[in-house]
Amino acid sequence: MMPMNDELFWQGEWKKDQTFFSNPDDRKKFFITVPWPYTSGPLHVGHGRTYAIADIIARYKRLTGFNVLFPIGFHESGTPIGAISDKIANGDKKTRDMYREYVSRYESPEKVDKVLETFTDPEKVASYFADRITMDFDRLGISIDWRRKFRSIDPPYRKMVEWQFRKLYSLGKIKKGKHALLFSPDEGNPVGEDDIEDGDTNKVSIEDFVSVLFTGKDFSLAASSLRPETIFGITNLWINKNAEYVLTELNNRKIVMSASAARKASLQHSGLKIIDHISVEKIISEKYRVPITGKELSVYPNEMIDPDQATGIVFSVPGHSVNDLEYCRMLGIKIEPVFLIEIDGKDSTSRDALIKHKDADLANAELYKDEFYRGLMKKQVPLVGGKKVSIARDEIKEMLLNEGNCFIFHETSRKARTRNGSPVCVAVIDGQWFIDYSEKEWKNVTYGEVETMRFVPDFYRKNMHDVVDWIGERACARKRGLGTPLPMDTSWVIESLSDSTIYPAFYTIAHIVGKKELSDEDFDYIFLDGKAGKSNSELLAKAKSEFEYWYGVDERITAQPHLSNHLVFYLMNHTAIFDRKYWPGGITIAGTVISNGAKISKSKGNAVSLLDIVNEQGADLFRFYVAVNSDPWSVLDWNQKDVEIVSRKFQELRELIEKSIETPEKDDGMAYSVFRSRFRTHLLKFHSELEKYSIRGAYIEIVYEVMNDLSELRNMGGVPEIAVYSVLDQWIPALSCVMPHFCEKVWKKAGKKGMVSLFHSPMPVLSREDEMLVSSISYTKNLIADIREIQKVTKISASSAEIILCDENTKKDVRKILENDLNVKDKRIIPVVMKSRGKISFDTDEKYALDTLGSMIEKTLGIKVEFRFYDMEKDKKMPLPGKPVINLV
RNA sequence: GCGGAGGUUGCCGAGCCAGGUCAAAGGCGGCAGACUCAAGAUCUGCCUCUGUAGGGAUUCGCCGGUUCGAAUCCGGCCCUCCGCACCA
Numbered sequence A: 001m002m003p004m005n006d007e008l009f010w011q012g013e014w015k016k017d018q019t020f021f022s023n024p025d026d027r028k029k030f031f032i033t034v035p036w037p038y039t040s041g042p043l044h045v046g047h048g049r050t051y052a053i054a055d056i057i058a059r060y061k062r063l064t065g066f067n068v069l070f071p072i073g074f075h076e077s078g079t080p081i082g083a084i085s086d087k088i089a090n091g092d093k094k095t096r097d098m099y100r101e102y103v104s105r106y107e108s109p110e111k112v113d114k115v116l117e118t119f120t121d122p123e124k125v126a127s128y129f130a131d132r133i134t135m136d137f138d139r140l141g142i143s144i145d146w147r148r149k150f151r152s153i154d155p156p157y158r159k160m161v162e163w164q165f166r167k168l169y170s171l172g173k174i175k176k177g178k179h180a181l182l183f184s185p186d187e188g189n190p191v192g193e194d195d196i197e198d199g200d201t202n203k204v205s206i207e208d209f210v211s212v213l214f215t216g217k218d219f220s221l222a223a224s225s226l227r228p229e230t231i232f233g234i235t236n237l238w239i240n241k242n243a244e245y246v247l248t249e250l251n252n253r254k255i256v257m258s259a260s261a262a263r264k265a266s267l268q269h270s271g272l273k274i275i276d277h278i279s280v281e282k283i284i285s286e287k288y289r290v291p292i293t294g295k296e297l298s299v300y301p302n303e304m305i306d307p308d309q310a311t312g313i314v315f316s317v318p319g320h321s322v323n324d325l326e327y328c329r330m331l332g333i334k335i336e337p338v339f340l341i342e343i344d345g346k347d348s349t350s351r352d353a354l355i356k357h358k359d360a361d362l363a364n365a366e367l368y369k370d371e372f373y374r375g376l377m378k379k380q381v382p383l384v385g386g387k388k389v390s391i392a393r394d395e396i397k398e399m400l401l402n403e404g405n406c407f408i409f410h411e412t413s414r415k416a417r418t419r420n421g422s423p424v425c426v427a428v429i430d431g432q433w434f435i436d437y438s439e440k441e442w443k444n445v446t447y448g449e450v451e452t453m454r455f456v457p458d459f460y461r462k463n464m465h466d467v468v469d470w471i472g473e474r475a476c477a478r479k480r481g482l483g484t485p486l487p488m489d490t491s492w493v494i495e496s497l498s499d500s501t502i503y504p505a506f507y508t509i510a511h512i513v514g515k516k517e518l519s520d521e522d523f524d525y526i527f528l529d530g531k532a533g534k535s536n537s538e539l540l541a542k543a544k545s546e547f548e549y550w551y552g553v554d555e556r557i558t559a560q561p562h563l564s565n566h567l568v569f570y571l572m573n574h575t576a577i578f579d580r581k582y583w584p585g586g587i588t589i590a591g592t593v594i595s596n597g598a599k600i601s602k603s604k605g606n607a608v609s610l611l612d613i614v615n616e617q618g619a620d621l622f623r624f625y626v627a628v629n630s631d632p633w634s635v636l637d638w639n640q641k642d643v644e645i646v647s648r649k650f651q652e653l654r655e656l657i658e659k660s661i662e663t664p665e666k667d668d669g670m671a672y673s674v675f676r677s678r679f680r681t682h683l684l685k686f687h688s689e690l691e692k693y694s695i696r697g698a699y700i701e702i703v704y705e706v707m708n709d710l711s712e713l714r715n716m717g718g719v720p721e722i723a724v725y726s727v728l729d730q731w732i733p734a735l736s737c738v739m740p741h742f743c744e745k746v747w748k749k750a751g752k753k754g755m756v757s758l759f760h761s762p763m764p765v766l767s768r769e770d771e772m773l774v775s776s777i778s779y780t781k782n783l784i785a786d787i788r789e790i791q792k793v794t795k796i797s798a799s800s801a802e803i804i805l806c807d808e809n810t811k812k813d814v815r816k817i818l819e820n821d822l823n824v825k826d827k828r829i830i831p832v833v834m835k836s837r838g839k840i841s842f843d844t845d846e847k848y849a850l851d852t853l854g855s856m857i858e859k860t861l862g863i864k865v866e867f868r869f870y871d872m873e874k875d876k877k878m879p880l881p882g883k884p885v886i887n888l889v
Numbered sequence B: 001g002c003g004g005a006g007g008u009u010g011c012c013g014a015g016c017c018a019g020g021u022c023a024a025a026g027g028c029g030g031c032a033g034a035c036u037c038a039a040g041a042u043c044u045g046c047c048u049c050u051g052u053a054g055g056g057a058u059u060c061g062c063c064g065g066u067u068c069g070a071a072u073c074c075g076g077c078c079c080u081c082c083g084c085a086c087c088a
Helices: A004-017 A045-063 A080-089 A093-104 A109-118 A122-139 A155-170 A228-233 A259-268 A280-284 A322-330 A350-356 A360-374 A389-403 A440-452 A460-470 A520-528 A537-550 A560-577 A610-617 A619-629 A640-662 A670-691 A695-715 A720-736 A740-749 A768-794 A808-818 A829-835 A846-861
Strands: A029-033 A067-069 A174-184 A206-215 A220-225 A236-239 A245-250 A253-258 A273-278 A299-301 A313-316 A341-343 A406-412 A425-436 A454-456 A473-475 A555-559 A586-590 A593-595 A636-638 A800-805 A864-869 A885-888
Touching: A004 A122, A004 A740, A029 A045, A029 A537, A045 A067, A045 A555, A045 A586, A045 A593, A045 A610, A045 A619, A045 A695, A045 A720, A080 A093, A080 A122, A093 A109, A109 A122, A122 A610, A155 A174, A155 A520, A155 A560, A174 A206, A174 A473, A206 A228, A206 A253, A206 A389, A220 A236, A220 A313, A220 A406, A228 A389, A236 A280, A245 A259, A253 A259, A253 A313, A259 A273, A259 A406, A259 A425, A280 A299, A313 A322, A322 A350, A322 A360, A341 A360, A350 A360, A360 A389, A389 A406, A406 A425, A440 A460, A440 A560, A454 A460, A460 A560, A460 A586, A520 A537, A555 A560, A560 A586, A610 A619, A619 A636, A619 A640, A619 A695, A619 A740, A636 A640, A640 A695, A640 A720, A640 A740, A670 A695, A670 A720, A670 A768, A670 A846, A695 A720, A695 A846, A720 A740, A768 A846, A768 A885, A800 A846, A808 A829, A846 A864
Parallel strands: A029 A067, A029 A555, A220 A253, A236 A299, A454 A586, A555 A586, A593 A636, A800 A864
Antiparallel strands: A174 A425, A206 A220, A206 A406, A236 A313, A245 A253, A245 A273, A425 A473, A800 A885
């Protein structure tokens, strides 16, 4: 095992030496970023992988001569941190246990509870984890310029966010309007995912029910559905006789709905008034008319109807709802279902769906889905006959709305409570702030950017294009949480994803700005070539030149779920605000991490703490594992078995290199030259793979292939350590991107100057001799395989092999024949050449190969090897170029 | 349904864009041998079938096509995974 002290030692050295502080100079720059972590807890393996990938790329770019900037900051905006504090203060057991465990990763047992108590202050949670995460980054050996660290709630950064939002506002991108959101009436607050019990594992979304008004004598019934297009198939209405119903007034119409519906609806429609209770008997005693069709219907009691779901009154469409069909059967109501929809020319019916799937819920789900995507309204259906169900649904909804015969009832997708136990409803807020991403011209410009920037892997380009196409209005402010007050209306706080779109720009100037709060003119000056403001102009000039040197971001490495939120905001805010030359250069999507073959989740018990891994295995091993086990964009499985395998390889590699430094004998002999030539070939491949971010391919080449070459070298009588010693100058720097701690150590031990982390390694060049040796060795290996095969087939144990090479004259003739010129001296060779033309190769100088490597064949096979050229007169069998004749004796 | 990704030899996983050198990298695993009293570690060879001279046959989801030649290109089909706001 790598002594942990070595890793800590080098992390200390990097810090002391300020190795990764990056300043503008005359080199080409490379600016790489990863998402800033949210400081509500420690990092997990998924983070660790993304950051390790980014760091390997950052280090590789340094190796190839770039001036690399790799900064990080901390995201503290939003509601979760506050929610955590509240829960800890309220003694919520689950949260306290979780945070006790988190803290115990960093603290001695007696200190844990003391730290936990400070968490009743959100600021303490944020700063505690920001500090620990900083340590986690260091502990992984991530090469960060820490001078530029800032937090999203720091006043200087907030100034930039304010500037950004005023900018967007002046560009007309920010609007205000009605918006439905999750809300707790008891607490008088909007609620986010983190405020909801199990909100993170079981998401709550908002569904829009169409509450259709069925007109009776004195009042209307509001019956709710997600499928207004089935209005032509309504046979009756359902009501729950055990529930409480009320008479309300909305837009001068008297409407009946359940009591709980009325309470919820009043959060969505400010004009709604509750007038009186109304008995179920009274409701049932009357008939009601369906809008559009004018049909008269009865209301039936049905205890299965949930009074707390939408309006608590449901219209029954037994033809297209499995539930309604079953209710009719259960209650013995004899009604003929009406079928409105066909799929592929055949009626789609609830009955058939129920036969296909025994389970009613499953049948219903499939019926809904099939009818929505593939169904057509039957021709005889009025108004929307022949139209797609999805279109008919919208049209009927519009029609009803225009006639005033329905209203929209927003309902939660499941029953949800806040963590404090009060119910979650949907409220419509008037005056919600949006960023309107739907604007055509803005999208067009962004499409162009998506087209030209780099995506790894490339198919995410199309994906991103679709996301830009899809995005519309996006709420950008909330009433609660940490963050920057919205400059246009400071009673709002900018939402936490919207405040993190152009933040990488701030990294370029954070260490210059310090605690100073800049004005809008200052930011205009720095970022947009505006006129300088009144502030300290020297500081501004410095900030401006640093920004202009570093920006934009050349590579952003992030996870796939960010595509449809953060990344699209990131792109569109850049295209809206900055000059084209500052737009993002590339995005790499890192794959997910699973553990022992399964998705990581706390309930499965396969969650792994990044810190534990690093403490037990070492940062270098973790990084090596990340590098070698799968390419950055595919799924990575963290499992004990593979960890051990990789660990063994790593140990072998370390011992080899350390031993080679201790035995710096001079090598001589062909075996070593061959090794070095092949090493340079591997190194070249290493570079070409890493240029494509194929980290795995690169390290298979420079670790596994090289080590395989070393064992061949041993077979040829060489000493691996001696061979290794001769390539240390190139090998250690190449390895250092993945295993920086170990490499610093051996770099120093080998007497090299400076940090290997900053070493600029020249691109390897293959000489003519390298190429000849490399082709000779593969030629020789083929020869050995051929001899082995002959021995195997003939079961001859030969003591010597005579190898007959193709002579120059025959070679010329072969070439002629291959070029369709059959005018050759010895016509006998024509059929031979034609038959085995696939095997012919002129690439290897065969005499050279056997002169230099003939002894290798002798050593490997334990037989004597002699060779000579073809003699047309004497030899029966004819050799071909690259394909000599072998005679075993 | 639409969009995206993928289906490779016992397993994982390259190759496919730029067709031949691909029975197909690398790893894992297995078998045999060397070493060892033995086991482990390590090293060597083998791991589709077949063959007493380096060959042949059959393989890269399935079916066709283009080509002198296809894992690689084209068309169709089957299956798996992921996403889908106004669907659930």
